[in-house]
Amino acid sequence: MKKACVIGAGFGGLALAIRLQSAGIETTLVEARDKVGGRAYAWERDGFTFDAGPTVITDPDALRELWTLSSQDIADDVDLMPVMPFYRLNWTDGVTFDYSNDELALRREIDRVAPKDMAGYDEFLRYAAGVYQEGYVKLGHEAFLDFSSMIKAAPALARYQAWRSVYSMVSHYVKDEHLRQALSFHTLLVGGNPMTTSAIYALIHKLEKDGGVWWARGGTNKLAQGMARLFQRLGGELRLGEKVAQIHTLGDQVTEVETESGWKQRFDAIASNGDIMHTYRDLLSGNQRGRDMAHKLKQKRFSPSLFVVHFGLEGTWPGIPHHTILFGPRYKGLLDDIFEHGVLPRDFSIYLHHPTVTDPSLAPAGKSTFYALVPVANMGKLPIDWAEVGPILEKRVLAEVGRRLIPDIDDRIVTKFHYAPPDFEADLGAYRGNGFSLEPLLTQSAYFRGHNRDDKLRNFYLVGAGTHPGAGIPGVVGSAKATAKLMLEGLK
Numbered sequence: 440m441k442k443a444c445v446i447g448a449g450f451g452g453l454a455l456a457i458r459l460q461s462a463g464i465e466t467t468l469v470e471a472r473d474k475v476g477g478r479a480y481a482w483e484r485d486g487f488t489f490d491a492g493p494t495v496i497t498d499p500d501a502l503r504e505l506w507t508l509s510s511q512d513i514a515d516d517v518d519l520m521p522v523m524p525f526y527r528l529n530w531t532d533g534v535t536f537d538y539s540n541d542e543l544a545l546r547r548e549i550d551r552v553a554p555k556d557m558a559g560y561d562e563f564l565r566y567a568a569g570v571y572q573e574g575y576v577k578l579g580h581e582a583f584l585d586f587s588s589m590i591k592a593a594p595a596l597a598r599y600q601a602w603r604s605v606y607s608m609v610s611h612y613v614k615d616e617h618l619r620q621a622l623s624f625h626t627l628l629v630g631g632n633p634m635t636t637s638a639i640y641a642l643i644h645k646l647e648k649d650g651g652v653w654w655a656r657g658g659t660n661k662l663a664q665g666m667a668r669l670f671q672r673l674g675g676e677l678r679l680g681e682k683v684a685q686i687h688t689l690g691d692q693v694t695e696v697e698t699e700s701g702w703k704q705r706f707d708a709i710a711s712n713g714d715i716m717h718t719y720r721d722l723l724s725g726n727q728r729g730r731d732m733a734h735k736l737k738q739k740r741f742s743p744s745l746f747v748v749h750f751g752l753e754g755t756w757p758g759i760p761h762h763t764i765l766f767g768p769r770y771k772g773l774l775d776d777i778f779e780h781g782v783l784p785r786d787f788s789i790y791l792h793h794p795t796v797t798d799p800s801l802a803p804a805g806k807s808t809f810y811a812l813v814p815v816a817n818m819g820k821l822p823i824d825w826a827e828v829g830p831i832l833e834k835r836v837l838a839e840v841g842r843r844l845i846p847d848i849d850d851r852i853v854t855k856f857h858y859a860p861p862d863f864e865a866d867l868g869a870y871r872g873n874g875f876s877l878e879p880l881l882t883q884s885a886y887f888r889g890h891n892r893d894d895k896l897r898n899f900y901l902v903g904a905g906t907h908p909g910a911g912i913p914g915v916v917g918s919a920k921a922t923a924k925l926m927l928e929g930l931k
């Protein structure tokens with residue numbers, strides 16, 4: 440039996456390990472932390488469950504497929520619950536907009552906020568459906584290993600004006616600024632600036648529309664744990680708390696994985712789900728290829744980081760939906776500050792996560808779990824002392840949530856803590872504390888992103904946010920499909 444190793448149990452690593460094991464490859468999944476999930480880690484504090492990262496689950500079919508590969512049912516391991524509305528958007532001028540795939544409700548919202556844009560919205564929908572078909576259905580699970588694959592995709596990219604930004608394309612169709620923001624903010628969910636990320640990413644609109652927005656009962660971490668259970672049931676070996684220190688090589692092949700604890704094993708193929716810079720710079724430091732790639736990656740743009748305030752409150756808020764975006768007074772200016780200028784602005788936009796409105800199991804009875812997330816520049820752009828700034832920003836973020844939604848927030852806080860860019864670096868090895876690996880620019884997508892199979896080390900592979908198609912749960916689960924196909928061919 441052929442043996443493979445997957446380093447890192449984020450969603451990409453878990454999905455790849457399931458695919459390999461389902462295909463009869465003896466697979467070992469090696470994870471540095473004490474739990475699976477990667478960015479979807481979770482903490483238990485004072486009876487509250489706090490999910491560290493992803494909260495919006497889309498394209499459930501891509502997840503179901505991981506179970507159907509071995510004729511199993513996702514429902515045996517994970518309880519997926521629909522979330523409605525998808526998001527409530529709230530602006531400083533008092534306008535709110537509930538965004539969902541309930542066509543009638545959505546049109547009522549457009550009619551209320553931007554009645555003149557109804558026809559433009561229909562045209563945008565057609566555009567989003569087209570890029571979804573080309574960019575996600577056809578190419579989302581296909582590896583781009585050579586430039587010719589990029590050339591093949593060029594006609595579609597040209598037809599959909601991929602060089603334009605999502606915001607520019609949305610603005611072509613709709614004129615109201617609220618609606619422009621409502622239809623373009625999604626790229627932030629994969630670490631992209633709506634002002635510069637390719638219009639191809641408008642496909643997220645269609646992805647959500649067709650597949651819905653979901654929640655895993657107990658938290659997103661339960662989805663990761665369900666995947667780990669499936670992998671182990673299939674006979675896969677999961678090693679937790681084992682940080683890989685080195686991937687050994689011989690000629691143009693990787694041969695062996697060695698962890699910090701001294702555990703060593705030889706494999707026929709190895710894939711890394713770790714941060715792309717950490718993978719090449721640290722894990723392959725003994726090979727010239729690792730050093731060359733680390734040098735190359737230094738020239739690339741990494742996505743911003745995130746500052747997340749987790750808090751548990753006394754009381755329940757049935758009126759605050761599961762996902763709320765509290766836009767700040769500026770949109771483009773704020774994005775420029777985060778993505779370009781690398782400053783910590785006085786104003787911010789907040790994504791507020793309120794899981795207990797869908798699933799009260801995440802807090803003790805009569806209490807609520809929240810997180811407030813603010814995108815911030817990564818540590819390369821903004822080298823500040825987060826130990827000093829963190830507590831100040833935490834206070835300001837909570838004050839803004841209090842001002843806009845929960846006036847007596849200070850009196851209700853039972854527990855709170857924050858997660859800042861250095862935590863991403865320390866816990867996940869995320870270069871510069873990036874939240875989403877490489878920024879999803881057109882010039883860093885597909886062939887120009889990390890390749891699912893390394894160009895030189897012929898049995899070494901990548902999976903996860905740093906490789907095609909990119910960040911987000913559907914993205915990294917898609918990358919696992921592309922990588923598994925290559926690995927299974929290579930292991931024949």
Ligand SMILES: Cc1cc2nc3c(=O)[nH]c(=O)nc-3n(C[C@H](O)[C@H](O)[C@H](O)COP(=O)(O)OP(=O)(O)OC[C@H]3O[C@@H](n4cnc5c(N)ncnc54)[C@H](O)[C@@H]3O)c2cc1C
Binds near residue numbers: 469745
């Ligand atoms: C706060 C936040 C909110 C988000 N919200 C959403 C959302 O709502 N919806 C959505 O779709 N996406 C969201 N995302 C993006 C999404 O979470 C990520 O793109 C995705 O989970 C990344 O998966 P990955 O497979 O790349 O691996 P990661 O999650 O990055 O995991 C990599 C794993 O590799 C392990 N590892 C690294 N180095 C080593 C080593 N040397 N040895 C052993 N193990 C190692 C790490 O410990 C980690 O477990 C969010 C991200 C963040 C940070």
